[in-house]
Amino acid sequence: xxxxxxxxxxxxxxxxxxxxxxxxxxxxxxxxxxxxxxxxxxxxxxxxxxxxxxxxxxxxxxxxxxxxxxxxxxxxxxxxxxxxxxxxxxxxxxxxxxxxxxxxxxxxxxxxxxxxxxxxxxxxxxxxxxxxxxxxxxxxxxxxxxxxxxxxxxxxxxxxxxxxxxxxxxxxxxxxxxxxxxxxxxxxxxxxxxxxxxxxxxxxxxxxxxxxxxxxxxxxxxxxxxxxxxxxxxxxxxxxxxxxxxxxxxxxxxxxxxxxxxxxxxxxxx
Amino acid sequence: xxxxxxxxxxxxxxxxxxxxxxxxxxxxxxxxxxxxxxxxxxxxxxxxxxxxxxxxxxxxxxxxxxxxxxxxxxxxxxxxxxxxxxxxxxxxxxxxxxxxxxxxxxxxxxxxxxxxxxxxxxxxxxxxxxxxxxxxxxxxxxxxxxxxxxxxxxxxxxxxxxxxxxxxxxxxxxxxxxxxxxxxxxxxxxxxxxxxxxxxxxxxxxxxxxxxxxxxxxxxxxxxxxxxxxxxxxxxxxxxxxxxxxxxxxxxxxxxxxxxxxxxxxxxxx
Numbered sequence: 443x444x445x446x447x448x449x450x451x452x453x454x455x456x457x458x459x460x461x462x463x464x465x466x467x468x469x470x471x472x473x474x475x476x477x478x479x480x481x482x483x484x485x486x487x488x489x490x491x492x493x494x495x496x497x498x499x500x501x502x503x504x505x506x507x508x509x510x511x512x513x514x515x516x517x518x519x520x521x522x523x524x525x526x527x528x529x530x531x532x533x534x535x536x537x538x539x540x541x542x543x544x545x546x547x548x549x550x551x552x553x554x555x556x557x558x559x560x561x562x563x564x565x566x567x568x569x570x571x572x573x574x575x576x577x578x579x580x581x582x583x584x585x586x587x588x589x590x591x592x593x594x595x596x597x598x599x600x601x602x603x604x605x606x607x608x609x610x611x612x613x614x615x616x617x618x619x620x621x622x623x624x625x626x627x628x629x630x631x632x633x634x635x636x637x638x639x640x641x642x643x644x645x646x647x648x649x650x651x652x653x654x655x656x657x658x659x660x661x662x663x664x665x666x667x668x669x670x671x672x673x674x675x676x677x678x679x680x681x682x683x684x685x686x687x688x689x690x691x692x693x694x695x696x697x698x699x700x701x702x703x704x705x706x707x708x709x710x711x712x
Numbered sequence: 713x714x715x716x717x718x719x720x721x722x723x724x725x726x727x728x729x730x731x732x733x734x735x736x737x738x739x740x741x742x743x744x745x746x747x748x749x750x751x752x753x754x755x756x757x758x759x760x761x762x763x764x765x766x767x768x769x770x771x772x773x774x775x776x777x778x779x780x781x782x783x784x785x786x787x788x789x790x791x792x793x794x795x796x797x798x799x800x801x802x803x804x805x806x807x808x809x810x811x812x813x814x815x816x817x818x819x820x821x822x823x824x825x826x827x828x829x830x831x832x833x834x835x836x837x838x839x840x841x842x843x844x845x846x847x848x849x850x851x852x853x854x855x856x857x858x859x860x861x862x863x864x865x866x867x868x869x870x871x872x873x874x875x876x877x878x879x880x881x882x883x884x885x886x887x888x889x890x891x892x893x894x895x896x897x898x899x900x901x902x903x904x905x906x907x908x909x910x911x912x913x914x915x916x917x918x919x920x921x922x923x924x925x926x927x928x929x930x931x932x933x934x935x936x937x938x939x940x941x942x943x944x945x946x947x948x949x950x951x952x953x954x955x956x957x958x959x960x961x962x963x964x965x966x967x968x969x970x971x972x973x974x975x976x977x978x979x980x981x982x
Binding site for chain 1: 819820822823827854855856858859860863865866868869872892893894895896916918919920923933934936939
């Protein structure tokens with residue numbers, strides 16, 4: 443109970459709900475934070491979305507997501523940069539302090555080339571991040587996504603990148619789903635320290651049926667969520683615990699019951 | 713062409729073929745090595761299986777597989793040890809110089825506990841390995857298998873374990889499918905050096921449709937197989953290139969055509 447105020451929920455977690463429904467339901471349940479996916483901003487002005495959050499006492503703790511820096515042509519890479527700068531503007535408009543970066547990968551390019559284009563892409567967005575006052579939050583993705591979603595796959599890699607990029611406007615979003623297996627997790631979280639500006643929770647199911655949309659609610663799977671939370675808090679993290687669950691199974695349920703289960707699991711499992 | 717004599721094929725790769733069929737087909741195609749899965753030894757004596765290989769001029773380069781050390785009870789762990797010793801005996805009987813270890817994992821146990829039980833399990837088999845003259849070859853598995861197939865997920869972890877276990881009867885089977893994404897791959901392969909006693913090839917498909925049985929033929933996916941082969945050879949590896957492909961798609965094809973494609977891909981892509 444004592445940390446219930448730190449709970450935030452990603453709009454994607456309750457995918458069947460549009461933004462007006464989600465903020466009303468979250469607010470009524472006492473949830474004060476939202477991980478705002480950009481699709482949920484469509485169909486109204488940013489000012490209207492911002493007012494919708496404010497009216498319900500909900501704070502956007504992150505805007506999700508941009509990134510996808512690698513491209514096969516200079517035009518494709520430029521389009522990605524433009525979109526990342528737009529995401530930073532959107533985050534600023536809705537009061538979100540960070541944009542979560544899913545860094546991207548093209549299977550046609552080598553890993554080294556993908557990683558190089560990612561670092562260059564982030565570097566090219568830092569001035570804009572600074573000018574709008576929003577941080578770029580690198581989310582390392584599970585290695586099973588290294589072919590086409592992100593060639594950044596460990597906290598250690600994020601640390602190496604931030605050593606190059608500088609700490610001022612670049613941080614790390616640590617999602618237990620992507621990092622739980624890592625033999626160097628503890629030491630790299632310690633090394634990251636205050637670079638960790640986002641902490642996402644869900645669980646890993648055995649067996650997992652789908653590469654994308656079969657995540658578990660906290661406690662349904664094998665991830666030591668409390669252990670990893672202790673590591674990031676030991677390193678200095680004290681912000682929101684963001685519940686980010688992609689699950690065909692949970693999306694098919696009554697979302698009010700799912701929300702209630704999320705809150706119970708948040709209290710007992712994180 | 714020049715390295716065609718280094719090609720070995722896992723019996724699981726041509727799953728529809730039983731052992732007599734596989735060795736006849738491989739032999740006729742000029743393939744001289746086989747990665748022998750233990751299921752293919754069933755139904756005849758080890759002496760008969762060994763004769764079958766000899767008669768076709770085929771050498772077992774590895775016996776696949778044992779491991780699965782973690783258990784929820786002492787009895788379960790003992791059963792695993794017994795099975796691993798039996799695998800070593802089988803390997804000795806068919807002339808295979810190594811047993812490939814899929815180390816195992818129980819989602820009910822912590823990662824640390826799984827890893828501890830694995831190291832203890834391997835340690836408990838070393839005397840038997842020495843007495844029959846067969847090496848234990850640790851195969852790190854992709855992190856997407858860390859919940860229930862193997863809590864050993866990187867070459868770096870294998871190196872740390874072998875630092876503890878000693879080099880004499882323990883080595884590493886490096887399968888490109890499991891390790892290609894690793895940011896520390898090159899340095900850990902260099903560190904492994906002659907510890908690498910197996911090299912397995914296939915490819916990573918985009919998108920991958922199935923967690924287990926949707927591997928690609930070399931060249932169908934995004935793995936830099938030649939780059940990784942160069943790394944292991946630089947480190948001192950000069951033995952067989954083992955083709956290990958689990959693929960519902962390829963298993964559904966005419967296996968003679970698939971074998972011909974394997975040989976073509978081996979020549980042009982590895």
